[in-house]
Amino acid sequence: MKTLQIDVGKCDYGRDCAHECEAACASKVFKCDDPSRAALRIRLLENGEGRAILCDQCGDCVIVCPADALSRNKQGVVLLNKKTCVACYTCVGFCEKHAFERNPEWLLPYKCIACGICVKACPKAALEIAEAPTPAPRII
Amino acid sequence: MGNPYAGLTDYLAFHRAETNYRYRTENHFDVAKLRAAHRLIKETAFTPSLPERGYCYRGLYINIDTLEVKEQPVTQEMKDIFIGGRGFGLWQLWHAVKPSTRWNDPENEIVISPGPMSGITQYPGSGKSIVVSISPQTDIPIDSNVGGYFGPLLKFSGYDFLEIQGKSKTEILIFIDGEKGTISIEECPLEPLDSHILAELLTDMYAESEEDRVNISVVSAGSAADHSLIGMLNFSWFDKRRGCIRLKQAGRGGIGTVFRDKRLKAIVIRRPGVKGDLNRPADFETIAKTGVKLHRELRSLDPSQCVMRRNGTAHIVEIMDAYDLLPVMNFQYGSHPETHKVASYIWDMRCTQRTSDGCWYGCSMSCAKGADGLTLRTGPYKGQVVTVDGPEYENVGGLGSNAGIFDAEAVLELNFYCDTYGICTITWGTICAFVMECYQRGVLNLERTGGLDLSWGNWEADLELMHQVARGEGFGLIAGLGVHKMKHIFAERGWGDPGLLEDIGMENKGLEYSQYLSKESLAQQGGYAMTNKGPQHDEAWLIFMDMVNKQLPTFEDKAEALYYFPLWRTWFGLNGWCKLPWNDISPADNHLRHEPHKIPEHVENYLAMHGAMMGNEITVEDMLNQSARVYNFQRVFNIRMGKGLRIHDKAPYRSMGPVSREEYLSREERYDKQIIDEMGLDPTKMTLEERMAAHRAWRTGRYEKLTDAVYKRRSWTPNGVPTYDRLKELGIDFPEVLEVVRPFLIPDHI
Helix, strand or coil: CEEEEECCCCCCCCCCCCCHHHHHHHHHHCCCCCHHHCCCEEEECCCCCEEEECCCCCCHHHHHCCCCCEEECCCCCEEECCCCCCCCCHHHHHCCCCCCEEECCEEEEECCCCCCHHHHHCCCCCEEEEECCCCCCCCC | CCCCCCCHHHHHHHHHHHHCCCCCCCCCCCHHHHHHCCEEEEEEECCCCCCECCECCEEEEEECCCCCEEEEECCHHHHHHHCCCHHHHHHHHHHHCCCCCCCCCCCCCEEEECCCCCCCCCCCCCCCEEEEEECCCCCCEEEEEECCCHHHHHHHHCCCCEEEECCCCCCEEEEEECCCCEEEEEECCCCCCCHHHHHHHHHHHHCCCCHHHHHEEEEECCHHHHHCCCECEEEEEEECCCCEEEEEEECHHHHHHHHHHCCEEEEEEECCCCCCCCCCCCCHHHHHHHHHHHHHHHHHHHHHCCCHHHHHHHHHHHHHHHCCCCCECCCCECCCCCHHHHCHHHHHHHCCCCCCCCCCCCCCCCCCCEEEEEECCCCCCCCCEEEEECCCHHHHHHHHHHHCCCCHHHHHHHHHHHHHHCECHHHHHHHHHHHHHHHHCCCCCCCCCCCCCCCCCCHHHHHHHHHHHHHCCCCHHHHCCCHHHHHHHHHHCCCCCHHHHHHHCCEECCEECCCCCCCCCHHHHHHHHCCCCCCCCCCCCCHHHHHHCCCCCCHHHHHHHHHHHHHHHHHHHHHCCCCHHHHCCCCCCHHHCCCHHHCHHHHHHHHHHHHHHHCCCCCHHHHHHHHHHHHHHHHHHHHHCCCCCHHHHCCCHHHCCCCCHHHHHHCHHHHHHHHHHCCCCCHHHCCHHHHHHHHHHHHHHHHHHHHHHHHHHCCECCCCCECHHHHHHHCCCCHHHHHHHHHHCCHHHC
16 A cells, blocks of 8 residues: 655754745645645654654554445555545544644544655655555554 | 463454454445335424534424424523533423333433533543433433534534434434434335344444445344343444444443334434534634644553553453453352453453454544454344454453453353343343352342353353343343342242342342442442442442542542542533543543542643633532433432332442352452451351341441431431522422422421
8 A cells, every 4th residue: 555654864844944835735635725724743842852643544544434435545545535524533533643633723634645745855865655555454 | 360361272263353453344235225215204494503512502303203302402501500411301301201101101201412512522531312202211311421423413513402303103214414404214124133134234324425434323123122122223334444333332220221212223424624613612722732642641651550541441340350350150250260360461362453343433532443254153134244343341240250251252242132132231241140149048040041141251141141132032032121120020930039139130210230249349349239220330339449540549539439439430421421521531640639539630631621612610519410410300300200208328238248158268368357457346256147137237337327427428318319509509499399309398497
């Protein structure tokens, strides 16, 4: 399956960049100017460490969705069917990586679709879309 | 305990079934022919609307005799005093019936009301409906809290309640299309009654496409509801992954019998386009954030707490057994060496995992487990492969251990037939336990049962008895009347000692006990018998707090719990919530909070969401007052119908202590110690009969003292009647309410 992956040695967590990845995701994927709407989050913590919150397409959300609104496409990427989604946010609460997002303005939740827009935007070339084995469905 | 892995290989097949949980026997019907036989006898148009802050401000009244269809206003007073759900149901029913009304009179109603919070998708357990009617078993109002999609779809069509009155002369169904704005009453002569077929058939019939099936919910009963007083209602939803309908039950009190007596075959609703904001709350964000918080809590803590997502409520089977609280053989004993055969690890394997099992969107507690791939061994569907909903703890206790049955497949088959036949599993469990003990003690025998060997553990006879109810024949017709009526029938026929039958017949107010052994939990004894509707644990499930967590050590603690918890739990039924996500999961730091047994953070969640829906803020006191209005109103309603007094809160002795010599001897050490510690007597100088008599006096005495204390705390008279001051304080001192209580209030209390 396709997943967004990060090279933590290259990413500087905003020390010397303008979070171009988040800005590109927000503007090109979600058509808004607010980078906090992005489907990935790169944070510099107070203790100086960096944290990247990325969807690894593990598929836990597919199993817990009560509306059967989430499924893998041919590339193994988990996609949300906006028509079927009922905005219960089980996916948001059950995502261990906190990578399934929601915000107060939008009813429907959203996630990374491994489109690669952020990869192209990253000035440090720290992001890539890589192939990874599709994990077996888990009992959650 | 025996080898817990004995017979495990029998279950390997079910691991395989997990990967193919869509496999089941398909029932093929000529839908076109069935539909062609329908005759439209009434069609009314309405304007669909969405709720505003949880309310649609109107209810739907349908008289299936006169075919009158009209909208009922939901006034501000109704909202303020009765909130919704059970409150609305009781209020509508109050106006529909007279003190002389019985369950099968045309004026009796079935009212289904989802409550203002029902239908939100973000917080687990928010899709409930409450069904209210005059019960065939108790002759007083019964309320039953049920999942499934019907309630939310009714509200999103534009109605806060559905009120059905009258009796049809022919078999009919009601179809509400919440998209097109039509209400149809149709004759439907050909459809079968049993719910697993009927709900699927009607879902297919009224859905406009395969994708539309998720937008349909069906209310139905089953063939056993036609021949018994213990009929229940199934509320369906379409399980997309399994590709079949699922059922949740409004089980207690015989509402399915009322439904079928009205010759209602089904109520079908269709409402496409469910989204998470259709209740249009004042503050959606608070509800969303609170919901996500609980989802996270369930994800991280459920595996180490109740494991509800894997086993549902059946996770407590072995806990109850370990604490001597599991009902075994008609509540004689609290544990059994074979409990491991129906313990949670069995259900963990037997229920399909890796799927979503909530009975409404967003319920990540997902306790509505499904056991797929059951091949039926008896009855009209013998040989078919079916999906069984559950089993829940109550079904394992009632259909299993209480009848001495420790065969998981048998429990599943009993569960399946109860559901599809439309009879309550809890009620059936206690009925079978009673008749089996009667068989054990010679009250019944082969001749009196028409050849049924009702020995403990004989699941085939248990199932045959149920099939007899469905066919309307044999001893099944007597069993279907329930324990209360059977006690009198057996005594009148001279089959047994009336005193023994009173002691072992586990019913109160005419309703059978649910499945907890309350002998050593005084709080639960009160939690059962001092209920409004009859002994159902959803009003005051205190046994776990009292016996397992030891959170109610003093007499005062127990009395206070019997004030607070019935009111707290009533609130779920007013709002359309399920109570399981309240205390079947706890925050990690719950033990550090004041009064941890109340799960304070979760109480705060509910109060915050209620305020967010309505656009106001409410406190715990406000919440208790909301519930107390409806709770006391229901008590007065009971009095109006001829019950609701102290005498009706009397408990059978089996629920309090050891009835028989063998019961005493099985726990002799415990009982003798109580004689020393609690009664100050010397058991070594007493005969067994004297020791049993001493226990009876002590146990019934403390129950009476508890009754006094609880009534006082509830501001009721010693006879159990709400005082004038209390009714006035609650704002329910309507003239018709005062008229009911006046004859029972001595001058001091007026």
